[in-house]
Amino acid sequence: MAVDETLHYRAPVWSRLRGQLAGYGFLSPWLIGFFALTFGPAVSSLYLSLTDYSLMSSPRWVGAGNYVQIAQVDPRFRAAMNVTFTYVLLSVPLKLIFALAIAVLLNKGLKGLNWFRAIFYLPSLIGGPVAIAVLWRQVFASDGIINQVLMSVFGYEGPSWIANPDTAIYTLVALAVWQFGSSMIIFLAGLRQIPQDMYEAASIDGASRTRQFFKITLPLLTPVIFFNAVILTIDAFKAFTPAFVISDGSGGPIDSTLFYTLYLYQEAFMNFRFGYASALAWVLVAIIAGFTALSFFSAKYWVHYDD
Amino acid sequence: MTSLTLTDIKKSYGPVDVIHGVDLRIEPGELVVFVGPSGCGKSTLLRMIAGLEPISGGELRIGGQRMNDRPASERGIAMVFQSYALYPHMSVRKNMSFGLETARMPKAEIGQRVQKAAEILQIVPLLDRKPKQLSGGQRQRVAIGRAIVRDPQVFLFDEPLSNLDAELRVQTRVEIAKLHADIGATMIYVTHDQVEAMTLADRIVVLRGGKIEQAGTPLEIYNQPANRFVAGFIGSPKMNFLEASVSRRIGKEVELDLAGTQLVLRNDDAVAFGVRPEHLKVGADCGTSLGQMTVTHVEQLGGQTIVYGRFPDHQQIVATLDGQRSVTTGDQLPLSADLAQCHVFDAEGRRAAALAA
Ligand SMILES: Nc1ncnc2c1ncn2[C@@H]1O[C@H](COP(=O)(O)OP(=O)(O)OP(=O)(O)O)[C@@H](O)[C@H]1O
Ligand SMILES: [Mg+2]
Numbered sequence: 001m002a003v004d005e006t007l008h009y010r011a012p013v014w015s016r017l018r019g020q021l022a023g024y025g026f027l028s029p030w031l032i033g034f035f036a037l038t039f040g041p042a043v044s045s046l047y048l049s050l051t052d053y054s055l056m057s058s059p060r061w062v063g064a065g066n067y068v069q070i071a072q073v074d075p076r077f078r079a080a081m082n083v084t085f086t087y088v089l090l091s092v093p094l095k096l097i098f099a100l101a102i103a104v105l106l107n108k109g110l111k112g113l114n115w116f117r118a119i120f121y122l123p124s125l126i127g128g129p130v131a132i133a134v135l136w137r138q139v140f141a142s143d144g145i146i147n148q149v150l151m152s153v154f155g156y157e158g159p160s161w162i163a164n165p166d167t168a169i170y171t172l173v174a175l176a177v178w179q180f181g182s183s184m185i186i187f188l189a190g191l192r193q194i195p196q197d198m199y200e201a202a203s204i205d206g207a208s209r210t211r212q213f214f215k216i217t218l219p220l221l222t223p224v225i226f227f228n229a230v231i232l233t234i235d236a237f238k239a240f241t242p243a244f245v246i247s248d249g250s251g252g253p254i255d256s257t258l259f260y261t262l263y264l265y266q267e268a269f270m271n272f273r274f275g276y277a278s279a280l281a282w283v284l285v286a287i288i289a290g291f292t293a294l295s296f297f298s299a300k301y302w303v304h305y306d307d
Numbered sequence: 308m309t310s311l312t313l314t315d316i317k318k319s320y321g322p323v324d325v326i327h328g329v330d331l332r333i334e335p336g337e338l339v340v341f342v343g344p345s346g347c348g349k350s351t352l353l354r355m356i357a358g359l360e361p362i363s364g365g366e367l368r369i370g371g372q373r374m375n376d377r378p379a380s381e382r383g384i385a386m387v388f389q390s391y392a393l394y395p396h397m398s399v400r401k402n403m404s405f406g407l408e409t410a411r412m413p414k415a416e417i418g419q420r421v422q423k424a425a426e427i428l429q430i431v432p433l434l435d436r437k438p439k440q441l442s443g444g445q446r447q448r449v450a451i452g453r454a455i456v457r458d459p460q461v462f463l464f465d466e467p468l469s470n471l472d473a474e475l476r477v478q479t480r481v482e483i484a485k486l487h488a489d490i491g492a493t494m495i496y497v498t499h500d501q502v503e504a505m506t507l508a509d510r511i512v513v514l515r516g517g518k519i520e521q522a523g524t525p526l527e528i529y530n531q532p533a534n535r536f537v538a539g540f541i542g543s544p545k546m547n548f549l550e551a552s553v554s555r556r557i558g559k560e561v562e563l564d565l566a567g568t569q570l571v572l573r574n575d576d577a578v579a580f581g582v583r584p585e586h587l588k589v590g591a592d593c594g595t596s597l598g599q600m601t602v603t604h605v606e607q608l609g610g611q612t613i614v615y616g617r618f619p620d621h622q623q624i625v626a627t628l629d630g631q632r633s634v635t636t637g638d639q640l641p642l643s644a645d646l647a648q649c650h651v652f653d654a655e656g657r658r659a660a661a662l663a664a
Binding site for chain 2: 195197198200201202203204205206207211215216219220304
């Protein structure tokens with residue numbers, strides 16, 4: 001009965017549509033952008049991932065062929081996965097810890113806090129990623145600052161960090177960690193949210209600074225940690241520029257900096273295998289989606305949401 | 308049970324002096340209420356006692372020991388915050404046991420203490436909930452429970468009831484009084500609600516501008532306010548202050564001209580005459596006549612009638628009359644009062660000693 005009644009009171013279809021038209025009108029700039037620039041290309045890349053396509057000829061349907069090849073016989077895919085996972089699993093936790101540590105220090109009510117905040121945020125701001133990566137190449141070059149310091153302080157002649165396949169990836173991890181600024185700002189905002197009387201109650205309860213940090217600050221900050229972790233993980237999976245600049249687009253030495261996206265880029269724009277590159281892109285989407293889903297699932301167990 | 312001694316306690320934030328030297332002794336087991344208008348320094352004083360705010364000058368002793376530089380956790384105090392300050396990510400049980408766990412008390416004893424406190428406060432069914440799953444009143448109890456389990460020498464409350472609705476305030480107020488009677492600990496209670504102060508306190512400390520205006524039992528404060536400020540602060544509606552001028556002096560006696568009525572008082576420089584609304588009577592034969600009031604507004608409370616009006620010289624006056632009176636705007640009421648219940652204040656606002664009948 002109730003259902004009948006609501007149906008009864010509904011306006012006729014055409015009049016409802018007319019009412020909504022204005023709304024869609026206002027949305028149209030965004031909708032056009034979304035369909036033309038995001039949704040359309042995404043759908044077509046999904047189609048292309050099932051084809052063999054080199055720009056020169058029209059796409060040739062190969063079904064799951066590209067995906068089978070990725071899964072079974074592509075050694076460079078393995079290398080790229082290796083590099084990317086190393087990068088994600090090292091840079092994300094390190095960056096989180098670093099950003100949180102600096103945020104906690106800055107939150108102690110340092111004099112000139114705003115200056116420090118600006119200084120620490122600077123690496124995340126200046127010149128965009130390309131300029132930074134170029135700078136980084138200088139810093140870790142065989143005659144770069146790092147080695148000059150090692151030489152003058154320890155008398156140790158450092159290797160060329162970037163040219164060495166064993167260390168090249170760690171220079172990229174270091175670069176990522178160094179750009180901790182935006183996570184730190186978010187942590188700082190999160191720390192500000194924790195009411196002061198929480199700490200007062202804890203100090204009356206006799207909790208030391210350390211105990212307060214682990215029992216009050218950290219648990220209350222878990223929503224922010226979670227947010228930062230998810231964002232950083234997705235960003236790290238998608239990272240491209242630093243490896244591209246540092247290795248001149250090669251992913252070398254010996255594929256040691258072959259980020260997943262860099263490999264994808266090479267397949268598409270150097271080898272002109274657009275079908276295969278599209279398949280690689282969709283595999284990355286699946287990996288990121290899997291990771292994110294896992295994070296949200298795990299959040300139930302360790303993230304404390306206040307209200 | 309412990310005594311507290313505050314000797315010339317001072318507080319300044321940079322160049323700003325907030326507490327200007329407070330001297331106070333609180334006896335073991337006493338429930339002392341700090342009252343005063345907003346910003347007078349009640350919280351600051353309490354927080355200095357708690358150890359949450361450094362003491363700028365003077366000496367604080369708790370149980371005879373100097374406490375100025377001891378951390379909050381070593382002062383034997385527990386505090387109930389206005390905001391409750393419960394740890395939102397911990398269950399009620401955890402909230403209550405956190406301090407004991409920090410002190411590395413054996414698990415079994417922690418369990419016992421939490422259970423006992425929860426029974427006293429009737430929050431046993433709530434022990435496994437998170438604070439966000441509690442009502443305001445329940446949170447309040449948990450906050451008190453967290454204080455009780457520590458078995459402190461001194462309980463400190465900073466406006467603990469101000470976030471509760473009127474009914475719950477009364478109920479919790481009664482429970483705090485009962486709690487005090489049961490465990491007998493020394494308590495300091497900050498409020499700006501004078502009803503809370505009157506009903507809870509063994510002794511009221513009235514603060515203004517970082518100084519103690521008066522300290523005494525609730526009835527002392529009510530009957531013998533030390534000055535005009537205290538007289539006006541305690542009591543509702545506020546005490547009436549009428550300007551009076553000295554018309555004649557005969558030796559130590561003064562004849563006062565109060566709104567056209569002549570009063571003879573045994574006093575020197577009386578310039579303000581104070582009478583509480585509830586001490587005013589209608590009719591010429593109940594005490595000393597004070598003059599004719601023209602009614603401007605009437606409030607019927609059921610049990611009482613509050614009448615607002617003016618004397619012929621336009622001074623405002625409020626009278627609280629018992630029962631339901633048929634008074635309307637424009638009525639003329641002859642007011643009188645028992646002079647023994649009236650007060651006279653000098654130019655500095657100090658209360659003058661005695662009144663002659
Ligand atoms: N951190 C601070 N820096 C400077 N002045 C402060 C600080 N904290 C408090 N004050 C000042 O100290 C005075 C007393 O403040 P306090 O909080 O003790 O007042 P209160 O009596 O508790 O008032 P309320 O009833 O509004 O809670 C106020 O004038 C306030 O402005
Ligand atoms: Mg206060």
